[in-house]
Amino acid sequence: MRDFTFQNATKVIFGRGAEEKVGVETAALARKALLHFGGGSVRKSGLYDRIVASLAEAGVDVVALGGVKPNPRLSLVKEGIALCRREKVDAVIAVGGGSVIDSAKAIALGAPADVPLWDFFEGKARPDRALPIGVVLTLPAAGSETSPVSVITNERGLYKKGFRNGLLRPRFALLNPELTFTLPPEQTGAGAVDMLAHVMERYFTNERDVELTDRLCEATMRTIIANLPRALADPRDYAARAELMWASTIAHNDLLDTGREGDWASHKIEHELSALYDVAHGIGLAVVFPAWMSHVVDHDRSRFAQFAHRVWDVEPDFFDPGRTAREGIARFVAFLRSCGLPTTLRELAIGDDRFGEMARKAVEAGPIGTFVPLGEDDVRTILEGCR
Numbered sequence: 103m104r105d106f107t108f109q110n111a112t113k114v115i116f117g118r119g120a121e122e123k124v125g126v127e128t129a130a131l132a133r134k135a136l137l138h139f140g141g142g143s144v145r146k147s148g149l150y151d152r153i154v155a156s157l158a159e160a161g162v163d164v165v166a167l168g169g170v171k172p173n174p175r176l177s178l179v180k181e182g183i184a185l186c187r188r189e190k191v192d193a194v195i196a197v198g199g200g201s202v203i204d205s206a207k208a209i210a211l212g213a214p215a216d217v218p219l220w221d222f223f224e225g226k227a228r229p230d231r232a233l234p235i236g237v238v239l240t241l242p243a244a245g246s247e248t249s250p251v252s253v254i255t256n257e258r259g260l261y262k263k264g265f266r267n268g269l270l271r272p273r274f275a276l277l278n279p280e281l282t283f284t285l286p287p288e289q290t291g292a293g294a295v296d297m298l299a300h301v302m303e304r305y306f307t308n309e310r311d312v313e314l315t316d317r318l319c320e321a322t323m324r325t326i327i328a329n330l331p332r333a334l335a336d337p338r339d340y341a342a343r344a345e346l347m348w349a350s351t352i353a354h355n356d357l358l359d360t361g362r363e364g365d366w367a368s369h370k371i372e373h374e375l376s377a378l379y380d381v382a383h384g385i386g387l388a389v390v391f392p393a394w395m396s397h398v399v400d401h402d403r404s405r406f407a408q409f410a411h412r413v414w415d416v417e418p419d420f421f422d423p424g425r426t427a428r429e430g431i432a433r434f435v436a437f438l439r440s441c442g443l444p445t446t447l448r449e450l451a452i453g454d455d456r457f458g459e460m461a462r463k464a465v466e467a468g469p470i471g472t473f474v475p476l477g478e479d480d481v482r483t484i485l486e487g488c489r
């Protein structure tokens with residue numbers, strides 16, 4: 103196990119009615135807040151009005167900016183930054199899923215900065231301050247509610263990049279599973295794949311003697327696998343929605359990272375897909391992850407065999423761990439398909455004409471992944487395996 107520092111300071115308030123705390127929690131940070139949201143689901147459900155009422159009751163002035171699209175765009179972030187400066191806003195409150203939260207984080211970072219925001223994403227500058235961020239989560243998936251990461255798409259050149267800094271970790275996250283009852287099956291499924299992917303990126307590591315985090319990863323994956331079908335069968339199943347919502351946070355709050363090194367190559371490849379084709383992140387991962395697994399399985403068959411046995415209940419073949427390993431990948435794919443998720447690019451109507459471009463962009467800053475470092479040819483081969 104590696105040495106590590108673990109610090110996750112986000113205050114999580116979980117359960118029915120959690121969103122009603124938004125006024126009190128924000129008032130402890132700010133007098134005037136930017137309320138940031140997406141394309142309409144929060145207005146339709148009545149959540150928007152309840153949030154505004156809670157903030158008003160706590161004496162917080164509100165400036166609203168909606169319209170965040172999935173795979174959030176830099177242009178709207180810039181609009182938000184200008185609005186925050188003009189209105190002298192001192193906190194940003196995100197009401198939505200990962201895209202809204204990431205957009206809110208980028209605004210909070212850019213508003214007090216004296217360099218262009220994208221310089222941070224390109225590693226040309228380091229921030230020393232950001233506005234405080236609060237979250238009301240409506241979609242368990244990205245884990246952005248407690249992560250220190252913002253992922254933004256720059257329409258110029260279609261670059262989708264993540265930026266990680268402790269300043270971006272939300273001060274509070276309000277998690278009410280009932281707010282997820284309105285999620286359509288595609289979003290519920292895509293969200294669960296993203297959570298599984300966050301665990302798997304950490305699970306497939308070269309680090310030895312990581313028994314506790316292996317077991318935590320396995321428990322998180324098994325919980326997601328057990329509860330996704332329940333939530334799909336009955337969208338108002340509170341118990342299943344609650345398990346998924348907490349799994350979203352646990353999968354990506356850095357606890358499962360402790361003492362080990364994550365891979366993240368599949369995420370980088372998926373970000374190229376989202377950037378060019380605007381696919382939902384979780385759907386892209388459902389396509390990329392199995393192909394990545396098939397590409398790297400021989401690097402450590404026993405780890406893949408452990409995944410197969412402990413997560414997918416595959417009977418181990420002690421004479422042929424490779425067979426056990428491959429059966430685990432097959433069960434993962436079968437599970438995705440049983441939940442109605444696509445696992446090939448063909449199903450997304452994406453051809454092979456831009457594989458070269460995606461592979462080149464994915465490794466622009468050098469090889470990706472740590473479990474098996476991948477170069478341009480590997481990424482291309484993996485994309486070919488996604489067909």
Ligand code: NZQ
Nearest residue numbers: 140141142143172199200201240243244246249251284285
């Ligand atoms: O825009 P509205 O109308 O609100 O609709 C949204 C959106 O269309 C809808 N939705 C959200 N909550 C709903 C709802 N519909 C009905 N009922 C509700 N309760 O869902 C759609 C998708 O939302 P989005 O926020 O895009 O999904 P998700 O949470 O999966 O976020 C994806 C983004 O997060 C990034 C991804 O790359 C992608 O851009 N990620 C961020 C990470 C981070 N910051 O740590 C890590 C992840 O790996 C990921 O890269």
Ligand code: ZN
Nearest residue numbers: 244296299383
């Ligand atoms: Zn993800």
